[in-house]
Amino acid sequence: MTDLVDLDKGEYTAVVDSIEDGFATVFFERDGEEVGNAILEADRLPEDGNHADAILTVTVVDGDLDTAQYEPERTTKRSEAAQNRFDQLSKRPPSEDES
Numbered sequence: 001m002t003d004l005v006d007l008d009k010g011e012y013t014a015v016v017d018s019i020e021d022g023f024a025t026v027f028f029e030r031d032g033e034e035v036g037n038a039i040l041e042a043d044r045l046p047e048d049g050n051h052a053d054a055i056l057t058v059t060v061v062d063g064d065l066d067t068a069q070y071e072p073e074r075t076t077k078r079s080e081a082a083q084n085r086f087d088q089l090s091k092r093p094p095s096e097d098e099s
Helices: 072-090
Strands: 010-020 023-030 033-041 055-061 064-070
Touching: 023 055, 055 072
Parallel strands: none
Antiparallel strands: 010 023, 010 055, 023 033, 055 064
């Protein structure tokens, strides 16, 4: 739907945020920094990476998605890291009464 004209030609990490009504909201990162986002037809994504939180390696050419490859190991690692951060944040330090 939305093209990627704002992104330079090259390779990016893409993170699928959500998929609704046949459209995927995807965030694009390069060198660990978010550089843009787009709404794409979900069928343009690899079938195994067609879910929320999927990590893809994509190539953008002429402002359009040229290739997309699902990265299952990176998806799992990122999910585990996010869960670990959440777990750490949910552990509150003991109050003075509890110590």
